[in-house]
Amino acid sequence: MAKKKKAVRKKKRTSPGSGQSSVRSAAASGSMDGRTAIYPGSFDPITKGHVDIIRRACQVFGNVTVAVAYNPNKDAAMFSPEERVEMIYDALPDLEGQVVVDCFTGLLVDYARRIEAGVIVRGLRAVSDFEYEFQMTMMNRHLRPNVETVFLMAGEQHFYTSSRLVKEVATFGGDVTSFVPPEVLDRFHRRLERPRET
Numbered sequence: 366m367a368k369k370k371k372a373v374r375k376k377k378r379t380s381p382g383s384g385q386s387s388v389r390s391a392a393a394s395g396s397m398d399g400r401t402a403i404y405p406g407s408f409d410p411i412t413k414g415h416v417d418i419i420r421r422a423c424q425v426f427g428n429v430t431v432a433v434a435y436n437p438n439k440d441a442a443m444f445s446p447e448e449r450v451e452m453i454y455d456a457l458p459d460l461e462g463q464v465v466v467d468c469f470t471g472l473l474v475d476y477a478r479r480i481e482a483g484v485i486v487r488g489l490r491a492v493s494d495f496e497y498e499f500q501m502t503m504m505n506r507h508l509r510p511n512v513e514t515v516f517l518m519a520g521e522q523h524f525y526t527s528s529r530l531v532k533e534v535a536t537f538g539g540d541v542t543s544f545v546p547p548e549v550l551d552r553f554h555r556r557l558e559r560p561r562e563t
């Protein structure tokens with residue numbers, strides 16, 4: 366079963382981390398224009414809240430580039446950028462063709478310019494996200510006024526889901542089944558060297 370999945374994965378994957386090849390293939394298919402949307406984040410790991418936002422973004426924009434942010438010099442993430450890209454593709458098997466997953470480092474607005482994206486999608490949870498998102502949006506607008514930020518809200522069952530909390534709970538052996546896609550659960554169990562409970 367797991368083997369079969371891997372084969373599908375290989376077909377879809379480009380080279381994460383380059384910030385180039387997967388984007389080029391999307392550009393070649395004609396999807397890169399001013400309305401191209403990027404959904405940036407650390408996705409360490411992807412949660413069901415992220416999945417919800419990606420699905421909504423696809424409904425609004427037709428397709429979306431999910432952009433995994435990483436810092437090559439100082440990345441405190443639990444999963445490597447490549448692992449994060451794989452988990453995102455694995456979580457969205459039905460959206461092949463609509464979702465491109467890529468990695469980037471540096472300023473988001475520079476990345477947006479490179480892939481000719483005109484829209485940044487961000488997700489909003491409870492009020493706690495607002496101030497940070499507001500500051501980020503204003504700074505990005507200052508740096509690149511022609512890139513618009515659009516906020517989407519996930520379903521209410523995801524209002525309190527965050528990668529940070531999910532990692533914390535999983536690290537101490539708590540059950541995070543409700544909050545992450547099954548593939549992420551597997552990764553957690555492998556990473557934490559704990560057999561998966563069924």
Ligand code: ADP
Pocket residue numbers: 405406407408409412413414415418486487488489490494518519523524525526527528529
């Ligand atoms: P996290 O904040 O969980 O570590 P990211 O930094 O990867 O996740 O977040 C990327 C974007 O997704 C941000 O705009 C964040 O607000 C949004 N987001 C994350 N989790 C959720 C959720 N459960 N519902 C709605 N938006 C979310």
